[in-house]
Amino acid sequence: MDGGTSREGGGARLTEEEVRRRPHGRLAQAKVASNYVDSNVAKWRAEQDGCQDGIILDHTGLNVAEFSVSNIICLFDDTIVSPHPSSGALNGITKQTIHTVAYELYGLPTTDQSIPVRRVSDARLIIY
Numbered sequence: 001m002d003g004g005t006s007r008e009g010g011g012a013r014l015t016e017e018e019v020r021r022r023p024h025g026r027l028a029q030a031k032v033a034s035n036y037v038d039s040n041v042a043k044w045r046a047e048q049d050g051c052q053d054g055i056i057l058d059h060t061g062l063n064v065a066e067f068s069v070s071n072i073i074c075l076f077d078d079t080i081v082s083p084h085p086s087s088g089a090l091n092g093i094t095k096q097t098i099h100t101v102a103y104e105l106y107g108l109p110t111t112d113q114s115i116p117v118r119r120v121s122d123a124r125l126i127i128y
Contacts, residue, residue, distance in 0.1 A: 042068035053128070057117060058087040064115045067128045071095040072115075074123035080110040087114065098127060 038056065046054035046068065054068045065087040066072050071094055074081045080102045083089040091112075099110040120126065 039068045055117065055120065056088075058083070058114075062116060063087055064117050064120060065089045070128045072120075073098050073127040074115060074120065075108075075125035075127075076119075076123055078108055080108050081115060082110075082112050083115050084112040 042054035042056050046052065055072070056065045056068060057063060058065045064072055064083050066083065066089040071082060071089060071092060073095060080099060082095050082099070085091045089095075102108040103110050
C-alpha cells in the first residue's frame, strides 16, 4: 500500500491509512453515505496489506480519528481515552457507553483528547 504504516500488537495487525477524516462539522458527526466511502476504502486497503483494520487519521494526518469500521478507545495508564470529536470521529453510542461503564463500574477516568498515531502502540488496551 502507498503511504500505510503497519503496526502489530496484542493479536491485531493494523495499518495507518492515507484516508483522512474531515474536520469537525455536521457531516463528520453523522452516519451518512459519504463517510462510509472513506471507511470502506480504508478497510479494503488494510485487508490488501494483510491487516485486520485501518486506522483513519484526522485531517492533519497526525492524530487518530477512528478505525475504518468503529471508534477507537484506548486505555493509557488508568484512563480511558477516545479521540476528541473534533478529529472527525463519530461521538457514537458505543463510545459513550464504554466511557459510562468504565467510569461508573470501574472508577476509571475517561476523556476525549487528541491521540497522536505514534502513541497508539503505548496503549495497555485498545477497544474497537
